[in-house]
Amino acid sequence: MTNHNVAAEKARQAAGAWTMISVYRGFQSGDSVARGIRAGRIVAYRPAGAFEAYAAMHDDGTAVWARCVDGILDISSMPQTLTVRVPDYGTPRGYGGVRITTVEISSKCQRCGGPRGPLTVHHFVKDDTRLVCDRWVNACGHPDEYSVVLTEAQRRMDLAGVPRPKGPEIKGVEGGQFTVPVDFIALALKTKPWMRARAVAKLLEDLGHVQAAEVICTFAESNVTGYQTSAKAAALYLIERDMGRPASEAWADGQIGYEADVIAETPGGEK
Ligand SMILES: [Zn+2]
Structure with missing residues (x-):
């Protein structure tokens, strides 16, 4: 049982700040307590309107959070969602390095x-490009990782029925070493989207693009998907090579707040 006298007193002492009242098994009971706090139905939180409260997902069920707003005039209301700019390092292969994505996530x-x-606001430099993203530290002490934040945002969009964008475009890098082979693969994929890397390497070899064929074979052998490696993945790999990004560069997906350290620790090779 929650001792509401103790919980309310704690919240009154931290007036203006959100404090956790208790955790409940089911959402119904948590939600009912949050309503009771707001309406002053639970005596400890009277008068009605002295406290704001909400029920939210917790690892062990549903947590009720409340804040005392009694006598506080200039308090901003809590938004349902936050719009944040997040660095997206893509798949572990890191196609395209990093890009900043603006996403909507829960405010909790x-x-x-x-x-x-x-x-x-956090400014940082990657590949000689100045980038801006958002950082935050949660008062509860739970760190948010950018990769997890992106997954959460994707889940929200899936639930809202927003169609997922198509994958990266297969197009040769202008002036690149593998421009022609990449455009050839792009053309081949139009009729055979599930073509494998090895099949396309063979075709390229026959056409005289021996080096591209060799690079693809080496890539397919070292790739975790091995023999199953797709022609599309091979094309993306060639694009990466032409963009001067060593594919072995494993991008650590650091915790928010430590991004600068992660970048600083990344050894050279980022030109
Ligand atoms: Zn937390």
């Missing part, structure tokens, strides 16, 4: 339901 920590943030 996904572990305990506590409020996320506040957001701060």
